[in-house]
Amino acid sequence: MKTEFAVNLGKKIFYQAIVLVMILVIILIASGIPTDFNVYYEYGQYHWSMSLEEVRLNIFQHFQGFLSGEIFDVVIAGESIGTLFRSAFVLSLKVLFGGTVLAFLIGVPKGILDSRKRGKSGTFKLLQSYIPLSIPDVLTVGLVQFGAIYLYYNDITFFGLGPIHFLGDESWLSTIYPIISISILPAAYMSRITASTIEDLYTKQFIITARGKGCSFGQILRQHMMKNIVFEILSSSPTIMAVMFSSLIIIERLFYYQGLGYHLIFFFSSYSLTPEQASAAFAVFIMGLAFFYYMLFMGFKGMKTWILPKIKES
Amino acid sequence: MVHRLKRINYPLLVGGVLLLFVMFAYFFPHLLTDMDPNVEEAAKYIEVRRGGELVEEYSTRPFPPNEENRFGSDEAGRDLYSRLIYGTRNTLRVAFSVVLFRMLIAMPMGIMAGMGVKTASIVINTFNTLFTAIPKLLISFVILNVAYFRNLEMQHSIWAFAIVLTVVGWSKVAALIEDQTSRIMQEDFIEGEIAAGKSYRQIGSQNLMPHLIPHVVSYTFMEIGMVLFLLAQLAVLTVFVGPRRIALAESFSAGFEMAFEPEWGSMLARAPIIIRSFHDRMWLIIYPALTFFLAITGFNLTGEGLRIEFQKRSSRVVSFIRQGFFFFSPRIYIEQWKNLKTYWRAVGVKTLGLVAVLLFFFFPPEPSMVQFNTEKAFEHLEVLTDESLEGRVIGFEGGRRSGDYIIHTLQDYGLEPWQGNYYHEFPSMDPGNTGYFERLVVEKATLVLEKNGIKETFHVNEDFFLPHLAKSISLDLYEGNVPEDGYTFEGRTITYEEDHIEIGLEPHIDPIPLIKAQGRQEVSRYFYVQGQSFGGSSPTELGFPTINAPAGVPYRLGIIYTDEFDDRIINTYSHTNTHIIPFGELREKLENADIHITLHLDPPKAPDYPGRNIMGFLPGRNWENEGPRDLVIIGAPYDGFYTGGREGFNPALSATAAATSLELARALSELDEPLEKSIMFIFFDGEQSEFPFRLRGSFQYNRSRGRFEQADFPYTYIEVGYTGNNQVNRMDINFVNGKGPGRESYFARDELLKRLNDLNVDYRMFYDNRRMTNYSLYSVSINSEFSMRFGGMYFPFMNLREDTIDEVNEDYMKDLGQIILDTVTLNPLFNGEGM
């Protein structure tokens, strides 16, 4: 029995490791393709702008640089990629973390509110929980910017803070608008999950018992439902994370907030770097991002599978 | 009443309404707006509301929302509202394609996985893990940002997006389907079906499908919503479908890529830049973003609404759909046919419907009003490639006679002279003008090498080419001062090992021996530049800028070394200096130092006649009107390269344009009823000239006479290009937008594309693409409403030995001729009928 346990565990870990390696390899290959690789059409014939051999060579060198660690020392605009990565990472982390917390703070209460009225008014309430999910990031940012510009140009401050400039990342103040923008979608997801969990549980036996005993809604919520809500949200964490990471890129770009996402796009499309610098930097950043993402992902999964069921049972 | 309100499926209702809107814009854009989405306006007076009142002010692009442009305009001055409306089709087409492909893979995989095929399940899972770890956005961006994908034209672009986004995203839907399938398979009735003896496949198709389909429908709608979301994100990162062109400094803002086709994503591509001056330019971002939002919401809500409906066991919507399935089921249809007596009404209705659908898809295209007769065109081609014409060189006897032939033919067809003349002449010699490189003919030249007492003689066109003669020689010709025994160059080779000069193109960087010309000390360096000449529009392949060579020095000689030698004709032009291109044995020999060279030229021949552009005119019905009358100008080059120097060469491709155009003239002249618009045919002389362009007929036309047409008549220009040989089966078409206000090119192009499809032509369309624009198209198009060239502007195999009349691709010429004819006669924007 013990050996079977070990073997199966080993198999699972091995499988996950393989997947991680595959991911990293794919990323390295994709980022190793030179950005000016092109096929063009002239006088009735197609021509490659560079031979496949050259592309392969480039990818190969890419791998080498990465595995040997040299890639981190490449210098861009006076800083090594390693340092650049660290600072961008911190910036992005602030926004992601803030966004998640804000989403939670908005989403769960909203979900609770939604669930109370749902049964009574049919599908109308459903509408307003689905609509926020359909807002493209660019519109969110547009509207936030709209508000931000208004505040800025009218010199409006909050508790002595501001006026906050609506672009860039000078101070911690400039994380506010990105955080607001990035939290909308996850909040919508979380509110939906909360609402449907509450609804599902409402008809379950042990809740009915509790109601029968005379507990108020608030008490039921705290004692019985909260754990489930958190569990459900954690279950959907892959989806929410994926959405947040994609949105991060767009939002950083539009706010000129120089976190990971911003840099990724910058490396790809900037003219001020040589192709070697650009692909090296891009590779490092995207590997870092993928790695970070994967770790988070596995972390959530582990939490969901091992820790929470124990809490649930208690 | 409140109870009733509760019953309504709000998501479905709201989503349905939004979708109705969106699909209306998809199918009937012209009913929602009458502005052309591609017309660029630079500056105009607009009417805006200020403080409640309508005020007129002057504004440059981008225009803020005003009375005429409901949503304002984009940075190019194109109306935003109509671009969004017309863009619906393109954007949705991408979304639909992606979802279709995804479903094609996800459904079989998901069903298999749900029914227990472990491999399928593992594959789905792996893809899911893979693409959850790498944000889809990022990997799609990386792949689609490669230059190759950025340069595809619309249809191929859509395919590329569909494939990439499918590979990246199919597994999510597959997992949903897998989940739903296994859920259904765990229902109790499945056990009953197994007991009845069904195989898994039968259970799959007979039991699973009716349960699964409703869910799949709902998933499809939601996928479309999600793909649109992704497209909006990609767009902000400047990845979108469709061809683009570089907006140059001559336009409004230099150096960025601007989309040609209307498409929602392309309008968000500049978002990061626009957002810097957001307060000034809000409409540029808000309106496209809002449009995305509405469409995404529409699809999402509809998907959710359907899901809710399908959960209800007794849903009116579901029974409606089921009845629909019943109605449209082919099996039932066949059954009803079998019992015709009872079901004749249903059969009748369905058959009518079937016929209508078939007609719609297979409806024969409108027949051409007039047919292009390839045989007749080839007759012209035979005449024009007759050996006696020696290649129809501008200004020479052959060229003159070919021009005469064209004039007579036009007269035979009943075309009138244009403004009193059948032709317009321009000088073929202008030696005082250093920008003017005349065509000259050298019939005999010898090169004698002497080293260590051994002499060897080489001949022009057999061992070397003589592409250039110094300007001073042409001056001599012009003034009649040519020495009787011709010209002689003498010198000795040296190797010059100093550093080379790079010019940014690929120079031939080995040290090149130079001739020390007799009596002169001037030293020049020459290189062979691979590829094409500067500007890419001249028919010659070699271009060689000269450095450190004082102009006008008469008796200097340069040698050009090439790595590749094509068996072709090279013609002689006047130039700043005299050059030869040695090949084969001679070239090898010349690479050594210390050889004494003597080059002797017999007196070259100058053109006897001026260059001649030939015009013929077919007045239309509008010619009698007062005021500006619309004109269609059909242009074609008719000159060629001198063939007299080499044996066994008779290139035909350079004559195909003229031959085609003559046949067009015949066809249009024989119409029963004249067209609304008038047509002017123009045959350009001297088009096979070098850079700079001053010798070209189109240059001469544009800068002198053309001024009058372009001022007085709004015109569209169609250029007849060269026909390809039998190895080319795709016609190049270049479409150039007009530069003035109010030109309705979008619709014209739409019609053109439809017609090309109707005629089954294999084509490649370029939009305003500098690389594919030759000089005549470029210059004449500037003031046109819009212009197009059908056919090639150049082929690498022109003037080679293989370039003969047998190799000319008849089908290509037929397609070329026919599409021009149909465009002029049937396209509403051409034949004057309007939209």
Added chain:
Amino acid sequence: MEIIRVENLHKKFTLKSKILEIPTGLVHAVNGVDFSIDKGKTLGLVGESGSGKSTTGRLLLRLLQPTEGRVYLEGRDISEIKNREFRKIRKDIQMVFQNPYAVLDYKMTIEDILTQPLHIHKIVHPLEYSKEVERLLRIVGLSKKDRKKFPHEFSGGQRQRIGIARALSTKPKFVVCDEPVSALDVSVQSQIINLLKELQEEFHLSYLFIAHGLNVIKHVSDQVAVMYLGKIVEKGDVEAIFQRPKHPYTIALMSASPIPDPEAKRERTHLKKEIPSALEIPSGCSFHNRCPKKMDICERVTPKLIGEGDYQVACHLVEGVASHGSSA
């Protein structure tokens, strides 16, 4: 003539943990079952829930795979036949399911439900499908107008009739009736039972009738087998079992079932505890921890089914009476 014979049928289920899929327990649902049924006869299989009787039925139809044992259909060993071949055999072995609500595909019309088996096994020519469906409906007491309706438009009893009609559509030789009336109202139960009996007469069907209620079994069966925790503990003619039950478990079952005669005298046997989980089958005689007449030997040794002719019982008590054959 024997139509079905079952020898040493076993079915084990392995429970696996969720995360790592390690086996955590074994359920021995069917633990060595033998019986045979003659043509035209009904064997009633009775037991509490958890005794393994439904599993046995499913094993016969190969809705589950036996872990061990042999099944013979009309003398032919069908245990080793591969699934693809077995599908053809399904024509001869059919099942009437317990839950009439769940067992019909609610998105198909009755006509489709009844036609599909006809099509699969090519019972009649396609042009005859319609007629055959009418016939089947008539047989089970429904009208041909019900063809185009959906299952949810019928009552429970009617749906069970449809289930029966479907089972009969392939003209089977043997039908497993898995608690066909347990989910129905009492008033409807007798109608369905009578229908089943009529059909058996008319079409010479053989039944394995599974139930947990004794009255039903008595009414329908020719022979009865009593199951407990995967084993048959007593088996014999219906009269023998009902009038002279020998196994303590059978006795307890009889005494628990109500007799509609207020004056009938009965001894109530009360069983201690409840039926244990199939995960922890007691050693020796699986009934020993509830048996009021338990002996020492019962904890150690598993009794075998022994008896004369058709009547067999597995109990150490009876062994003593029936002379030799006790396994020490």
